[in-house]
Amino acid sequence: MFKVLTRSCNLLLAQTIKHSTCTTVNLYSTIAAGALTRLKMSEEKPKIVFVLGGPGAGKGTQCAKIVDRFGFVHLSAGDLLREERAREGSEVGALIEDYIRNGKIVPVEVTCSLLEAAMNKSDKNKFLIDGFPRNQDNLDGWNRQMSEKVDFQFVLFFNCSEDVCVDRCLSRGKSGSGRSDDNMESLKKRIQTYNNDSLPIIKHFEELGKVKQIDASPSSDEVFSKVEEVFVQSGF
Numbered sequence: 001m002f003k004v005l006t007r008s009c010n011l012l013l014a015q016t017i018k019h020s021t022c023t024t025v026n027l028y029s030t031i032a033a034g035a036l037t038r039l040k041m042s043e044e045k046p047k048i049v050f051v052l053g054g055p056g057a058g059k060g061t062q063c064a065k066i067v068d069r070f071g072f073v074h075l076s077a078g079d080l081l082r083e084e085r086a087r088e089g090s091e092v093g094a095l096i097e098d099y100i101r102n103g104k105i106v107p108v109e110v111t112c113s114l115l116e117a118a119m120n121k122s123d124k125n126k127f128l129i130d131g132f133p134r135n136q137d138n139l140d141g142w143n144r145q146m147s148e149k150v151d152f153q154f155v156l157f158f159n160c161s162e163d164v165c166v167d168r169c170l171s172r173g174k175s176g177s178g179r180s181d182d183n184m185e186s187l188k189k190r191i192q193t194y195n196n197d198s199l200p201i202i203k204h205f206e207e208l209g210k211v212k213q214i215d216a217s218p219s220s221d222e223v224f225s226k227v228e229e230v231f232v233q234s235g236f
């Protein structure tokens with residue numbers, strides 16, 4: 001049964017990329033139907049914090065601490081994409097690998113459906129969405145499919161210089177991250193994508209007064225003490 005369901009979901013994901021926007025929305029709605037029912041049944045919409053910052057800024061490291069201290073669920077868009085890439089029989093695995101290795105942003109239909117499915121699996125009501133939305137396509141897709149179903153709080157933005165980001169990713173690669181993009185060639189493309197596509201999204205949220213910016217260059221404990229202040233001040 002599980003295999004059949006997984007395969008259908010897989011096919012839907014593959015079709016999603018091939019078809020027009022209209023069909024995409026229909027297919028996406030099918031994937032998300034379970035989540036929708038769940039969200040409707042729950043009294044409160046889930047609270048969402050987007051976590052953004054350059055590659056290697058320390059988003060995942062800080063998210064783990066926020067989970068421990070404030071009871072959020074951490075959903076990393078990158079981790080979900082890597083899991084889907086590794087799943088046997090995935091019809092979008094090769095596509096995901098191509099995007100990741102080249103530092104490009106995977107089409108939102110794939111990423112958003114993985115995020116919603118992961119939210120649906122959880123019985124918690126507070127989510128850190130790490131590494132998303134990373135470009136205009138991500139933001140538009142989220143607004144189409146999810147914004148009405150959640151209670152968006154703010155963007156937690158880890159600001160970090162390019163040099164520090166690169167050093168951290170290269171060290172992560174050397175210490176065995178096993179990631180196909182923790183190398184100089186992929187990093188150049190990831191940084192370019194971050195500057196060209198992700199920074200404008202952060203600017204957009206800034207204009208809405210929704211960004212909590214943290215200097216990510218100090219030690220992870222020092223960074224977390226600032227993060228803690230932000231969450232306490234925001235009522236968590």
Ligand SMILES: Nc1ncnc2c1ncn2[C@@H]1O[C@H](COP(=O)(O)OP(=O)(O)O)[C@@H](O)[C@H]1O
Pocket residue numbers: 053054055056057058059060061062168169171172216217218219220221223
């Ligand atoms: N404040 C920090 N100071 C030094 N190294 C850090 C800090 N935060 C994270 N790291 C290290 O840098 C690398 C990237 O951190 P990670 O949390 O995976 O970043 P991201 O999720 O933003 O890509 C990891 O090897 C991590 O251990």
Ligand SMILES: Nc1ccn([C@@H]2O[C@H](COP(=O)(O)OP(=O)(O)O)[C@@H](O)[C@H]2O)c(=O)n1
Pocket residue numbers: 053054055056057059076077078079081099100101102103104105106107111130131132133134138181190
């Ligand atoms: N919303 C997202 C997030 C990640 N990704 C892909 O996953 C890669 C790794 O993202 P990540 O968030 O795990 O890692 P960092 O680049 O932040 O270190 C990105 O470079 C993209 O190729 C994506 O396509 N869409």
